[in-house]
Every structure is written in C-alpha cells, then in structure tokens.
Amino acid sequence: MDINVAIVGYRMQSAPDLVTSRERLVFELTRGLFDDLGIERTDVDTTILDSNDFMDGRTISNVFIDPPAGVYMRDESKVEMDAANAVIYACMRILTGQYDTAMVVGIALTGSQASPYLYIEYTLNPTYERQVKLLNEVNAAAFQARSYIDRFGYSERLLDDIAALSLANAALNPNQARRISGITADKVAASAMYYEPLRELHCYPPTDGGCALLLASERKAKELTDKPVWIKGMGMSTETYYLGERKLYQSSSAAEAAQRAYELAGVKKPAQEIDVAEISALFAHQEPLLAEAMGLMGEGKAEQAYAAGETAIGGKLPINPSGGALGAHPVSVTGLMRVAEAARQLRGEAGDNQVKKAELAVVHGQDGVCAQQNAVLVLGI
Amino acid sequence: MEETRVVQGTWDISTFKFRIEGVGLRRMLDGMKEGKLVGTRCHKCGTVYLPGPFYCRKCHIEINEPTEVSDHGEIMTYTIGYADVRGNPLDEPRIAPVVKLDGCDSWIMGVLQGVKPEDVHVGMRVKVQWAEERTGSLQDMAYYVPE
Ligand SMILES: [Zn+2]
Numbered sequence: 001m002d003i004n005v006a007i008v009g010y011r012m013q014s015a016p017d018l019v020t021s022r023e024r025l026v027f028e029l030t031r032g033l034f035d036d037l038g039i040e041r042t043d044v045d046t047t048i049l050d051s052n053d054f055m056d057g058r059t060i061s062n063v064f065i066d067p068p069a070g071v072y073m074r075d076e077s078k079v080e081m082d083a084a085n086a087v088i089y090a091c092m093r094i095l096t097g098q099y100d101t102a103m104v105v106g107i108a109l110t111g112s113q114a115s116p117y118l119y120i121e122y123t124l125n126p127t128y129e130r131q132v133k134l135l136n137e138v139n140a141a142a143f144q145a146r147s148y149i150d151r152f153g154y155s156e157r158l159l160d161d162i163a164a165l166s167l168a169n170a171a172l173n174p175n176q177a178r179r180i181s182g183i184t185a186d187k188v189a190a191s192a193m194y195y196e197p198l199r200e201l202h203c204y205p206p207t208d209g210g211c212a213l214l215l216a217s218e219r220k221a222k223e224l225t226d227k228p229v230w231i232k233g234m235g236m237s238t239e240t241y242y243l244g245e246r247k248l249y250q251s252s253s254a255a256e257a258a259q260r261a262y263e264l265a266g267v268k269k270p271a272q273e274i275d276v277a278e279i280s281a282l283f284a285h286q287e288p289l290l291a292e293a294m295g296l297m298g299e300g301k302a303e304q305a306y307a308a309g310e311t312a313i314g315g316k317l318p319i320n321p322s323g324g325a326l327g328a329h330p331v332s333v334t335g336l337m338r339v340a341e342a343a344r345q346l347r348g349e350a351g352d353n354q355v356k357k358a359e360l361a362v363v364h365g366q367d368g369v370c371a372q373q374n375a376v377l378v379l380g381i
Numbered sequence: 382m383e384e385t386r387v388v389q390g391t392w393d394i395s396t397f398k399f400r401i402e403g404v405g406l407r408r409m410l411d412g413m414k415e416g417k418l419v420g421t422r423c424h425k426c427g428t429v430y431l432p433g434p435f436y437c438r439k440c441h442i443e444i445n446e447p448t449e450v451s452d453h454g455e456i457m458t459y460t461i462g463y464a465d466v467r468g469n470p471l472d473e474p475r476i477a478p479v480v481k482l483d484g485c486d487s488w489i490m491g492v493l494q495g496v497k498p499e500d501v502h503v504g505m506r507v508k509v510q511w512a513e514e515r516t517g518s519l520q521d522m523a524y525y526v527p528e
Contacts, residue, residue, distance in 0.1 A: 021402050027443075034441070041441045057397030067434075069449050070441045113398040126390040 015207030041070025050106035084335025084365025106321030170323025197333035235260025335365020399400035405433030
C-alpha cells in the first residue's frame with residue numbers, strides 16, 4: 001500500500017450488562033480515546049460508526065451515536081457489518097489521501113438491552129428458513145460443528161479443550177465479559193447442552209460492549225504515538241447465504257479473505273511468519289476451522305495442536321490469547337475488538353495475556369450465519 | 382415474471398430496552414411540576430439544551446449545570462396537520478409550532494391553540510399554557526397560546 005496507515009490508539013470495554021445508555025458508552029469510549037492521545041474531536045478527520053439497527057432498535061442508528069462520538073459537523077459514515085470491515089473502510093479512507101485520521105467506533109448492547117439470538121433469526125430468509133422454523137444461530141453453528149468434527153474424526157472433547165483454553169485466557173483479561181475462574185474442559189463439558197454438540201460454554205455469551213480505535217496516516221501517526229501498529233494487509237470475502245450450498249466443515253471465504261490480506265502484506269507462509277492471531281470464533285469449533293482457512297493450522301491437525309498447547313499464550317502460534325469471542329461478543333463489535341486486542345499485543349500492553357514475541361498479527365472478523373462473510377487484516381510493528 | 386407469490390412475514394419490534402441517561406429528563410420533568418422549564422447549560426460554550434443531554438454536542442465534554450429557561454418564546458417554524466402521524470384524518474386541523482424559548486438554544490415542538498390557522502406566522506410570540514394539575518410529565522406543558 002502506498003500510504004502507510006497505523007492504529008495509534010484504542011479503548012474497549014465489555015460486560016454482561018454495562019448498565020449504561022448507548023450514548024454514554026460511545027461518549028466514554030471516544031472521550032477516553034481523545035484524552036489518551038491528547039486530541040480533541042476536531043482532530044478526527046473522519047469517523048466510521050458501526051452499529052446494527054436491528055440490535056439497536058432504531059433505524060439509521062448512527063444518527064443517535066454521532067454526537068456522543070464527537071461527530072457534530074464532522075465527516076462520518078456507517079458500517080452495518082462486523083466492525084473489522086469498518087476498520088478496512090476507515091483505512092481505505094486514509095488511503096485516498098483525503099484524510100489523515102480516521103476513527104472507528106462500534107457498540108452493541110446485546111447483553112442487557114436486546115437479544116443477540118433474535119438478531120440472527122431475523123437475518124434468515126423470511127420466505128424460506130423462517131417459515132421452516134428449524135434454524136437459529138446456535139443450531140446453524142451446531143450443523144457446522146458436527147460437520148467439522150466428523151470430517152476429521154475428532155471427538156467432541158476437542159470442543160471442550162478449545163473452549164477451556166479461550167475461557168482461561170478470557171479470565172485473565174479485564175476487557176472480557178465472561179471471566180470464569182478455574183475453568184477446565186470438564187467444567188465446559190458439564191455446561192448446559194444447547195444443540196448437540198454445542199454446549200453453553202462452547203458458545204459466545206450475550207454481551208454489552210464497545211470499542212473505539214483511531215487510525216492515522218504515517219505522517220500523523222508519528223505525531224500521535226511512539227507505538228504505531230501498521231495495517232499491512234486486508235481482505236474480505238463473502239460466500240453464498242444458503243448453508244446447503246456450502247461445505248460447512250471449511251470456510252472458503254475466510255481462506256480467500258486471508259489470502260488477499262497476506263498478499264498485500266507479503267506474507268508467504270502464515271503459519272511460520274505470524275506471531276499471534278485474533279480470530280472471531282463465535283463457537284468453539286470455529287477457531288480451528290477458521291485457523292485452517294487462514295493457513296495457521298494444518299487440515300486435520302486440530303486435536304494434535306490443542307493437545308500440544310500450540311495455540312496457548314506460550315505456544316508456537318497463540319490464537320486468541322485475549323480469550324476471543326467466547327469471552328465477549330457484542331454483536332458486530334467483535335472483529336473491532338480483535339483488532340484492538342491484536343494492537344494491544346503488538347504494543348506489548350497485553351498484561352497477563354501478553355505473548356512473548358508479537359511483531360506480526362493476523363486478525364479476523366465475521367458476519368452472517370456460520371461466518372458467511374469474513375474480513376482479515378494483517379497488522380505489524 | 383412467470384410466477385410471483387406473497388409470503389406473510391412478521392417483524393417483532395417489541396423486544397428492545399432503551400436505557401437512557403435520566404438526569405436531563407428528570408430535571409425537566411421536576412421543573413415542569415413547578416411550572417418551570419429547566420434545561421442544562423454547557424459550562425464551556427454556554428449552549429443551553431432542553432431537555433438537557435449529559436454532554437455538550439459541540440465541546441464533547443460532560444455537562445450538568447441546571448438552567449431555567451423562559452416559558453415564553455418565538456415560533457421558528459410550524460406546520461398545520463390534517464392527519465395524525467400514522468396518516469389518520471384529524472377532526473380539526475392541528476397547528477404544531479417549533480418554538481425557541483427565551484434563554485434556550487434548542488427548539489421545542491408542541492401544539493398551538495387560541496389562534497386561527499391562517500393567522501400563524503414565523504416570528505410569532507407565544508407562551509406555554511401549563512396544565513391545571515401538573516404531575517411531572519410531558520403533558521404538563523399542555524400547549525402554546527399567543528403571548
Ligand atoms: Zn459546549
């Protein structure tokens with residue numbers, strides 16, 4: 001990319017219930033971000049807001065969160081997909097040469113004020129799946145999980161191991177909503193069965209949350225921080241809506257999105273070159289499934305990789321050292337939080353979640369039923 | 382098209398909660414019970430909002446300074462409605478002005494009575510007609526009448 005774009009600051013928070021209004025959440029995130037960087041709202045050249053109208057309960061929901069984000073008489077646009085896409089959009093705006101700074105703000109009160117599962121129900125085709133009344137987000141994910149573990153002959157225990165690792169990482173992370181102390185695979189296996197093979201702790205928790213991130217051109221980034229995190233590559237891809245037209249045990253769109261991002265970043269062997277991955281796995285099985293698609297794990301190697309601790313914080317290629325989306329999934333904000341968590345790693349600010357060598361990261365966000373749409377970014381220092 | 386069909390769908394919108402910042406609204410309703418209009422003033426730029434938000438749109442800082450504004454003001458714009466918001470015809474035309482109350486920067490809409498539709502004009506001075514029994518609700522500010 002001709003113009004270099006960096007992440008220069010971030011703020012995020014999540015909880016089962018943040019006990020706040022949509023407006024206050026946005027105000028506190030952005031005010032905090034401005035104070036961190038010593039800037040004011042007029043220093044932000046353009047803002048991309050990310051909120052989901054259905055979850056928000058208001059159409060064109062950005063009009064209500066513009067002013068608390070400091071967007072009064074300022075340049076603003078909106079993304080209504082996972083906010084990893086909003087980061088890509090904001091980066092593109094800087095790449096036009098028209099803007100030196102671009103802020104991304106995403107919020108969702110899908111823990112306390114609206115049901116996340118209802119949202120997916122309403123993304124279903126009203127003239128077919130909704131009429132059949134067999135599909136919601138969790139049983140769609142269960143179809144995908146069964147297809148994946150059956151394909152490679154894995155045991156259901158793999159799901160418990162993946163979830164236990166994510167949740168143990170989440171317990172260390174103050175940014176996460178679901179923090180269970182002393183989590184083990186046995187405790188995961190004892191949680192309520194939703195749709196076989198998926199249990200409660202294999203699935204994301206309903207979460208309130210928000211994240212604000214500032215991007216800047218190279219010139220501006222150097223004024224604002226001595227720890228810029230560069231966006232080295234990005235890619236998106238979408239596959240067919242109908243589950244029946246996809247091979248559910250793999251994600252060809254995540255693979256394509258990753259390929260695009262790696263090409264831009266000059267990454268040839270991701271499993272060797274990438275130091276840390278933050279993947280929006282909303283359900284336990286999606287972590288290895290997406291890691292395979294993104295070239296981070298060999299096909300059929302998941303059981304082996306988790307047993308050897310390869311993806312743990314101290315492992316060969318840590319995946320979701322933050323605890324990932326099993327720790328918090330404010331709908332549509334999750335990919336943005338993955339970007340912020342990766343920046344936190346690359347800046348060496350990840351505290352108990354810090355991986356040893358963090359110079360090149362890959363980040364993933366997803367949208368739609370069973371990750372129909374995928375966005376991937378490569379970040380580096 | 383060779384064949385089109387209509388499939389009946391539903392869109393259940395009854396399942397949201399909106400937690401809101403209560404201070405500005407409570408301040409306004411408490412004041413209305415006393416027959417006063419109380420907004421919030423930005424201590425930095427001086428903008429007066431009614432009802433008061435918790436932050437200033439312009440300064441992007443938290444604000445919380447109560448300020449009484451007048452119940453007299455000027456019509457900034459208006460419309461005469463012949464139907465309710467869902468399009469159902471009204472028995473009588475309804476005059477709905479948007480009023481800039483003296484000492485307030487935001488404009489407040491309401492209903493105007495005591496004047497014929499043909500006599501309403503922008504710039505017209507009006508005042509709030511308070512409800513006889515005030516309960517601390519938005520209905521306390523019953524309607525506007527000419528000053
Ligand atoms: Zn102000």
